[in-house]
Amino acid sequence: MKKANILALFLLVLVVQVVFVPHVSIGGIQPDLPFLVAYAAGVHWGFLRGMAAGTGLGLLVDVAGGAAVGLSAMSGMMVGAAAGLLGGHVFRPTPAVHAGGLFGSVLLGGMTTLVLVQLLYSAYEWLDGMRAVVLPQTLYTVAVGLPAVLVFLNRIEKAERSRKTREEDAA
Amino acid sequence: MLSFLARHKNPVLFGLAVVSILLVLSAQAGGRRAFETIRRGAAVLLVPLEQGGSVLWRAAAGRVEEVRELAGARRENDRLRLEVRRLEAELARAGESEREAERLAALVHLARQTSVPTVPARVVARHPTNWFNAVTIDRGEMHGVEREAALLVPSGVAGRVVTVRAGSADAILITDPRSAIAVRNARTRDEAIMEGRGRGRCRLAYVGQGQEVREGDLLITSGMDEIFPPGLPAGKVVRVSGKGVGLFQEVEVEPVARLQALDEVAVTRREARGKMQGEKKP
Numbered sequence: 001m002k003k004a005n006i007l008a009l010f011l012l013v014l015v016v017q018v019v020f021v022p023h024v025s026i027g028g029i030q031p032d033l034p035f036l037v038a039y040a041a042g043v044h045w046g047f048l049r050g051m052a053a054g055t056g057l058g059l060l061v062d063v064a065g066g067a068a069v070g071l072s073a074m075s076g077m078m079v080g081a082a083a084g085l086l087g088g089h090v091f092r093p094t095p096a097v098h099a100g101g102l103f104g105s106v107l108l109g110g111m112t113t114l115v116l117v118q119l120l121y122s123a124y125e126w127l128d129g130m131r132a133v134v135l136p137q138t139l140y141t142v143a144v145g146l147p148a149v150l151v152f153l154n155r156i157e158k159a160e161r162s163r164k165t166r167e168e169d170a171a
Numbered sequence: 172m173l174s175f176l177a178r179h180k181n182p183v184l185f186g187l188a189v190v191s192i193l194l195v196l197s198a199q200a201g202g203r204r205a206f207e208t209i210r211r212g213a214a215v216l217l218v219p220l221e222q223g224g225s226v227l228w229r230a231a232a233g234r235v236e237e238v239r240e241l242a243g244a245r246r247e248n249d250r251l252r253l254e255v256r257r258l259e260a261e262l263a264r265a266g267e268s269e270r271e272a273e274r275l276a277a278l279v280h281l282a283r284q285t286s287v288p289t290v291p292a293r294v295v296a297r298h299p300t301n302w303f304n305a306v307t308i309d310r311g312e313m314h315g316v317e318r319e320a321a322l323l324v325p326s327g328v329a330g331r332v333v334t335v336r337a338g339s340a341d342a343i344l345i346t347d348p349r350s351a352i353a354v355r356n357a358r359t360r361d362e363a364i365m366e367g368r369g370r371g372r373c374r375l376a377y378v379g380q381g382q383e384v385r386e387g388d389l390l391i392t393s394g395m396d397e398i399f400p401p402g403l404p405a406g407k408v409v410r411v412s413g414k415g416v417g418l419f420q421e422v423e424v425e426p427v428a429r430l431q432a433l434d435e436v437a438v439t440r441r442e443a444r445g446k447m448q449g450e451k452k453p
Contacts, residue, residue: 011216011217011220014217014220014299015217015221015223015224017299018221018224018296018297018298018307019221019224019225019295019296020224020228021299022297025431028301028370028371028431029301030301032301034299047181047185048180048181048184051184051188055188055192060213061299061300063206063209063210063213063217064213064214064221065298065299065300065303065305066210066298066303066305066333066334066341066343067298067300067302067303067305068196068199069196069199069209069210070192070193070196070199071196071302072299072300073192074192074196077188077189077192081185113300113302114302116196117302117348120196120200121348121349122348123348123367123368123369124369132370133301133369133370137301
């Protein structure tokens, strides 16, 4: 993907997250789209690019949201890195592997944010934060995001396969 | 050394990234405000996008409502179908306008009631994560909004402005973990600090064992913080625990305002601060 396309995708995800996603929140909990993008990037493009995508999107969220800069960047990076590890170790991930991987990655991202929020703002007790925010957020994000991630990864793989075939034919 | 770095590139870069972000975060610990220039620069790009998205959302929601009304009209008899369709659509639009007018009228009434100058504003975006309760409004410096201005709704107080730009501002809601407002128990007149706890909840801080607090007590703003006009409903006590244990009681509070469904708010203008301070002087 070109750099301009990546930036456009990041901005689109951010706008959708701040404008549209709050309208589909359940009990005040909304799915976390930046985590989904970080996961997809990590699984498909590997550890470093997943880390970079998660950090970049997280920084954008931090700058737009007004909380401490680095908070969402750290959690996004964790999600991208975890997804990168998964993508690097599993040769052909099935939907079930993606479900588990996405759950684990988003859970890790949420737990990272919880720890940082506790350190920076002395807010949320551990169990309360896990029960009230991290777990519901993870379940909602996986429920909404798994089909989207599967479709997204499938399309990218198809596009890359057809590009390779074209290049081979041309050669 | 170089071969070690090459062999362990991923863990090394990961470690460097973690340390860098922790350094950036530590620069902001204790509520220190940093990176304001970057935030302002980013807002120039992001706020118009958010406002555009907000307009799109409202338009789409209106269309969905129209379609819903039209679907209902089809069940009417055939002779009246077309006429009903048109009328239902018009009614949907009129209904939405009427509800908006009612909300704005309530805000105007609130401004008169509080006798502090306010400016109406629309919420165009919410904080992108589940951890903070913050919103972006479409009014800023050029409309008389300044930092620490209060966000009010007809049912009570909603939050305060933390960052102001020329045409927009960011505000934290009273449930945000960074929020603290001066309140008074309407029944006992005891003063206290109402802190945000996140996830739509607040608590009263430092309520001593000698203080009498009951479930259902209404908390109103005391005006001691010079941010919120005094006498406005802020929250209702929903749970009191820890009586006779430790120095303080645990008091859980539910905000009076419906913060999940904020569309329009009244924001106190910069003249309001002077007025509130003037009222406090003997």
